[in-house]
Amino acid sequence: MKLTKRSDTVSKDEKQLGISRRAFMRNSSIAAAGGAVGVGMFAPGMMKKAEAKSVDPESPVEIKRTICSHCSVGCGIYAEVQEGVWTGQEPAFDHPFNAGGHCAKGAALREHGHGAKRLKYPMKLVNGKWIKMSWETALEEVSQQVLKIREESGPDSVYWLGSAKHNNEQAYLFRKMVSMWGTNNVDHQARICHSTTVAGVANTWGYGAMTNSLNDMHNCKSILFIGSNPAEAHPVAMQHILIAKEKNSCKIVVADPRRTRTAAKADHYVSLRPGSDVAFVWGVLYHVFKNEWEDKEFIHQRVYGMEEVRAEVAKWTPAEVERVSGVPEAEVYETAKLLSENRPGCVVWCMGGTQHTTGNNNTRAYCILELALGNMGKSGGGANIFRGHDNVQGATDFGVLSDNLPGYYGLSEGAWKHWAGVWDVDYEWLKNRFDQKDYRGKLPMNHAGIPVSRWIDGVLENKDNIEQNDNIRAMFYWGHAVNSQTRGPEMRTAMGKLDMMVIVDPYPGVAAVMNGRTDNVYLLPATTQFETTGSVTATNRSIQWRDKVIEPLFESKPDHEIMYLLMKKLGLADQVFKHIEVKNNQPVIEDITREYNKGMWTIGYTGQSPERLKAHQKNWHTFHKTTLEGEGGVANGETYGLPWPCWGTPEMKHPGTHILYDTSKPVALGGGNFRARFGVERDGESLLAVDSYSKDCELEGGFPEFSAKLLKQLGWWDELTADEKLKAEGKNWKTDVSGGIQRVAIKHGCIPFGNAKARAVVWTFPDAVPIHREPLYTPRRDLVADYPTWNDSEAMFRLPTLYKSIQDKDVSGEYPIILTSGRLVEYEGGGDETRSNPWLAELQQEMFVEVNPKDANDLGFRDGEMVWVEGPEKGRIHVKAMVTRRVKPGLAFLPFHFGGYFQGEDLRGNYPEGSTPYVSGESANVVTTYGYDPVTQMQETKVTLCKIFKA
């Protein structure tokens, strides 16, 4: 209960008497006492009260439809606007995702219309003081500096850190802009969120996204949450989960080191040691195989390589599973039995599974479990990966990533040529924007840039060891909370070494205050998504249109306008905006949508024209709340938000794909099958599906992906129009910009990407079959010999990457407690936005560490006392102890949303005047340590070690 996390906390021990009226009353009076502090803290907020009062209550009310900008559930909102002021927020009972419901963040959304703590105008740090400046001067100075760095060190020395808070159009424009600048040093939060999911899942069956929807979870008979805590991270998802539980007797299994609030709603709770997911999942599969609970028919038809998995699983006897994960046989067996007896079921995972050095192994293990149970491609089943930020799915899809172009086209010459064609720019010109030298045979244009998780090393590493010309010298933090990244102390060093920092954000954020610099930091005020319009992709791949609720507050500008102004300064505006109209310095959002519609063939972002998206938004009440299907009206038969893939051109009217790989429907109505992405055979064995195909498919069995050549072989080529033939010649379903190949394939019931088996063995990854590997910092030295990590690597994503040399050092004597981290419902991400919202800040006023009573007693501190938490890389934080059995002995938990203090130092004075959030605290990621997934460079935030001692 949140109240116990405050300074005047009620002791946990007393609370064991049960919450009594007395305890509640005491908390009430604490709240009143808090008012004394509050008055002072609230003073700047008076401004907004004056604003609100100036609106005549009788003035006409305009209703705007928008989407919550916190998590990816995509909750709809009716915003009431009077005289340009956001005066009211009404529940959207008719919205298909949330039916009016909101968590603390969504219910407090209207505060964005006040924004008292926002960054109000461009500023620059000079001699340790923030100086106000004009947009014109700020952009002129920033662009002169980046051009100078480009001249001296090449384009790769400027890093473009984008955001999951961009809408789709801004995200696409961001990648396009950076591409024309000439670098792949661009990334965003997806890298440290679900990158291991996208890589692991896409490499298993085709696409790396949530396969079903929250609404479809009504049909689940069982749900396994592993490393996911929707009660705090995706609260409105719980609406759907509890409906499944109540109406469908869905069994809920929660596997998590902490007894989370989601666990409180579980039928079966399993506590595993952090970092032992593969061991646990193989333990579950051990019982599935032993009892022959697997779906043999499904595996035969649609899965490749399950035998190799079986061989690995056989090693995971109940005794070994217990030795590694700490879960006793009975609990593992119960999990296997519940999931097997209650099908279809789905698995849900989030950061608890992904943010590990072994993240790609974890995500594939979860997929394999679902494949073995035959849960994929059906209603009530699936791999329901809940994404984090509101548009992290969209920003991923649009390639705000160092290793991809929009639509996961990769970085090959063919990919660049495809996009150069869509952008209508000369490929040679584009190529020459990049550094032409190669580094160990790798050209910067065609090899992944430095990921966001490693920008620190891009600054600090000896430049001779980096596969680019020079270190990173300037950073754009364009909507990024730096305290969501590990290795805080080294980050501060890196910030100190940079030539320049540019922060583009509605709030100054932790980057503005922790850098230890006195000069050359720019703050450029961006708007929130409520001050502009555009589309946003929810976790289930549905795309929703947002109305503009209010005009930009203060002097802030929307991201796409800032991009335009900056590109003008850099002399690139003519190329970037060649086919995008710019009105009053604002690129027209719909033009951007139409442009990406012309290029995003790989994942079917082609059918969602602005007109169709707006029609769905205006008619969201016409969609069924379980099937998401439009019942009559303008979107009859379409799935809400046209979830991708929405094949072909908008004129084709594809309804979107509610459930991926669902063979029970024709492709034209959202059906499909696993993707043929990994060739058609391996070691002489076919990878194509056997006797399984989507409904009405004319090819009754597996087939490779569609190309001009395949169309000709099938004798379907002449069904293309003359114009389509011209564009499709020599192309495939991904590169044919006419959409003709997709159209004809779908006409014959065939999904354009082919029909293959999912692969349980990813032979291109470091571990073809997922195996357990001990975390880099592990207290279980006895397991290191049996389950060692990988060897150090000379270069991953341009940088040397360490594994073994870190694991080999035994620090478990000095740092005996496992440290993990996670979320609180009131805050989001690095938290500067939500901690600046008084309605939320009031609910979580202090940073804390959860410690089991046994550890607290052994270490000699009590609930509510201040302690130091120190990690093995010597980062330490000064926080309040919350003694609770939510964590087991030997495990500590930190929420990661706080900032404003740094290793005991109060940084609040570093914020520009009037912009210090209401609540500040130490950042968890000052303590977290080195460790990156070898496939995606995901950071390790879920397992490290620490020591805790009384302050």
Added chain:
Amino acid sequence: MASMKFLCDSKRCIECNGCVTACKNENDDALEWGIQRRRVVTLNDGEPGESSISVACMHCTDAPCMAVCPADCFERTEDGIVLHDKDLCIGCGYCLFACPFGAPQFPKQDAFGERGKMDKCTFCAGGPNVEDGSAEEKEKYGANRIAEGKLPMCASLCSTKALLAGDASKISDVYAERVVARGAKNAGWASTADLSYDASKPQES
């Protein structure tokens, strides 16, 4: 004539605090830092049997606050909503001692810790003796959704539809339907054996 009530379905409540910020959002003009008309209480926090419930003024039919108020500032509307008149309130705090739910809140605006006027949940029905929907009502009591034909914001925005608000007979029907759908013991607040339960012991979930 309705009898307005809140009912929090503890099987649905996930302690997301949406109801708390919804209340803040809607009644912003009348509230300040530290005053929360609604809050979520959790039993067995972090332990087996963890259970949460959202609590505010329960708009009692025989309201103890009303019975003890020396200034007689309370009134019960014909919809069964307990309102209080801030012009009459003397900030004595008797109502807080009488209230079984800890609903009354007191701002501490003045020197020497003097109690300000009591504030509590109005069922989003504003206050007595002011014009419905007027600026004065908004500033003193917050929103008057009832006058607009809408239910309280907290229940309207509840993430999992745990918190129900409305006429007692209607919300008890909704709740009864859920209990029937769940069809199991412990589907309601607690099984009958638990009616006088010992909260120090973990409850069966």
